[in-house]
Amino acid sequence: MLPIGKLSAATGVKVPTIRYYEQIGLLPEPGRSEGNQRLYDRAARDRLAFIRHARDLGFPLEAIRELLSLTDVPTHSCAAADAIARRQLAEVEARIARLDSLRGELQRMISHHKGGTIAECRVIEVLGNHALCQHDHAGETGF
Amino acid sequence: MLPIGKLSAATGVKVPTIRYYEQIGLLPEPGRSEGNQRLYDRAARDRLAFIRHARDLGFPLEAIRELLSLTDVPTHSCAAADAIARRQLAEVEARIARLDSLRGELQRMISHHKGGTIAECRVIEVLGNHALCQHDHAGETGF
DNA sequence: CCTAATTCCTCCAGTGACTATAGGTTCAAG
DNA sequence: CTTGAACCTATAGTCACTGGAGGAATTAGG
Known part of the structure; x- marks a missing residue:
């Protein structure tokens, strides 16, 4: 014990x-x-x-x-457990897809960074002006 | 307004x-x-x-x-903004790596599923017995 | 056997980033 | 002028924990 x-x-x-x-x-x-x-x-x-x-x-x-x-009911069919695992797999895959696209946008943002002042900063600019990014990020954040 | x-x-x-x-x-x-x-x-x-x-x-x-x-200080250097973006990129990449390994384990779990009762269920078995999976999942869950 | 350190107990509050509800007020359209 | 939508504040709930306060029990060392 x-x-x-x-x-x-x-x-x-x-x-x-x-x-x-x-x-x-x-x-x-x-x-x-x-x-x-x-x-x-x-x-x-x-x-x-x-x-x-x-x-x-x-x-x-x-x-x-x-x-x-x-x-708790070991004689029961395990179809339900399988369904839960598949749901979880789909969830994980959706998160990965979402994060992949975020990664792309962050990488573009950083690779365009040339130094200088905030006023010229690409990172700030992209965040402030959605039109500058290719990403559609529909609504849910994935986090 | x-x-x-x-x-x-x-x-x-x-x-x-x-x-x-x-x-x-x-x-x-x-x-x-x-x-x-x-x-x-x-x-x-x-x-x-x-x-x-x-x-x-x-x-x-x-x-x-x-x-x-x-x-708020547009004449300031944008190095700090760059650092924040890089930190975020690293975070996103870590999450992706973590989720990739989870996906692998979930896929293995599901692909071994043959139907039958809970008592024989691979999904339940893997979850109950850590030794059955290759995954090391060290501690943090990544969620 | 006694003491000191550690582990345990309960209860309550805080985290992040919202979301929802209740009960009331103001605004715009018809 | 009335109706209904949009607004207001304040509070509580979500998920999955985490941390602290203040006190009781256990264990290890001397």
Whole structure:
């Protein structure tokens, strides 16, 4: 049985984050010691490692909640898990595409930079005058 | 002189967001009508368009604040503006690299998916067992 | 066995960049 | 002159944490 600090060290999830996950119902309330300190078993550690890994892959907590609820019924079809992963992949690909175009514009902005004063600065100029850039950046920022 | 709704339509920045920018000191307090409604001039519109464009490029508000303070002294060297843009480019490139590796792992996860029950699900399995993935995801999530 | 350092507890506030809601006022069109 | 849209302020909520205050419990060293 691990106290919260050891669990944190074992999973790489910070202590306040573990308590936060408990607070929002992503982790069940663990047992307590006589002195009221949380004690975690192996199942809790596995669950937290799962959450950590999914977070690292960019899954939002709501998707993780859904994935966890799937694992609670192991005989259920895994089509839903597959769908969540595909959604996440599409999301990641959209972000990459978006960032690629931002990179292009930033690179153009910087490569035109010749020094001098703010009044002649290409960076400031491009930011101030949208017509100077090829980018359409429709609305959502991607961040 | 534009009321806030017209300014919003002209720049693509939502009304509450404009008021928020004023609140945090990114936009100066505009003049008011007799009935206490905000009225914006051309300078305000240009400044907001600048902010909008920089936000679209992913600059955080603090960087934008700095860029705006640079434009207030047009005779100053633009090296600082260049540095901010380069920092932003580096940030964007780091995010792209990170997302590329996530994409790889998600693709592997999905391509190994064969259907069946949750108990046999590759997606769930990879998420639960870090050893099954090549990805090192060191700590920061990139999101 | 005692002390000191560390870890733990709860609660509350803050982050970034908005977004939404409630409840009221002013403006412009018909 | 009335109606409805647009405006006002203030507050709270979003996501996923992070940090601090102030105090209790545990552990390691002497």
